[in-house]
Amino acid sequence: MILKLLAISVLLLVLSCRADYDIEEVADEEYLGEGHHSHDLPDSLQHEESLHDHSGDPEHDAGEEHAGEHKERLEDEAVSGHQMHVHQPGERNHGTEWFFNQPWAAKFIWGKMLRDSVVLILLAGLITFFSGRNRK
């Protein structure tokens, strides 16, 4: 009886130690980091300007005009206190982390779900077997 209880307890503990898949805990930084991009206006624009030096390129000039318009719009929004900005549908960002931290979206925990299922089925079989044998 004691051996049975010990065996079941060890299995439960193994399950407990390894079953943790709270997404916020087990997700790597890369996954969680996708949502943390800065909207600090000067930095982002500086970054954009430092990466793209296409002086003389007519297409890029048009792009710079667009970037200028975007900058002006953001500055207007900042002045007026209206900080709302729009992301593409389905894009992971700081406002939608809760959405993408659900199991259906976090593929890296699917393997853990499968592992837990196998362990639980094994446990169910063991408990049924031992409780039946004990009764006989």
Added chain:
Amino acid sequence: MKPVMTFALMTMRSLVRRRTIWGISIVILLALIGIGQVPGYGTTNQGRFIIDFGLFGLEVGAFLLAVGLASNIYPRDRERRTIMPIIAVPLSRGEYLMGRFLGAAIVQAAAILVGCIGLMIVLIMKNHAVPPDLFPASLLLVVEGWFLLAVVFFFSFWTSPPLNAPLTLFLFIVSQMSVLDFVKLVPGVPGLMRVIRLLLPHMDVFHIKDPITHGMDIPGLYFLLAVLYGLSYMAFMLSVALAVFRKRDLK
């Protein structure tokens, strides 16, 4: 297997004759109709709210059905002493549990699927598109309901029916919490709280209403994994319930 199926059908028929199942089903359908009547005030996303609240209503309905259907089965059999002749000859205790569980599971699944069809009708009547994943989402709620049913059977073998409902409700609520949130309930013993929480399922596995309302596709593999996850937890709870039931003195 045949005796179990026969006993399951007997259980199903006796449950359908009870008023509990009809009362809960009517409440679920009235709630769905009520959700459909909430005015949209011209917003374009009214369909999302109907699906979101509708699936939440079905989940709560699954919990109510589990408690309403199963919490009285074993105590009533024991009180009326009908359990003695049943397990004396034709059925073992395991077959008794499986028969009772299967009968209640069939009734519960049928009630939730009727609720899903009701939700579809509400969406169509309000001129909203019915998402293709609505039916699989309801199937996941059925699996969640079966797990709760197994929990109710487990509690019914060693507690009274009035205590069964709050215990199952507590487990239902706790299973919705993340490990971190659960540990914060009693921060003094984080290790123990962590072990307790990790033994319980992550109910959010069965919740896919958010992507459905936003029109996102769910991979078929995820459905299979979630169903397997729910069924394995159900099997685990049933095995624990059987171990307790085998120890019970029925005299």
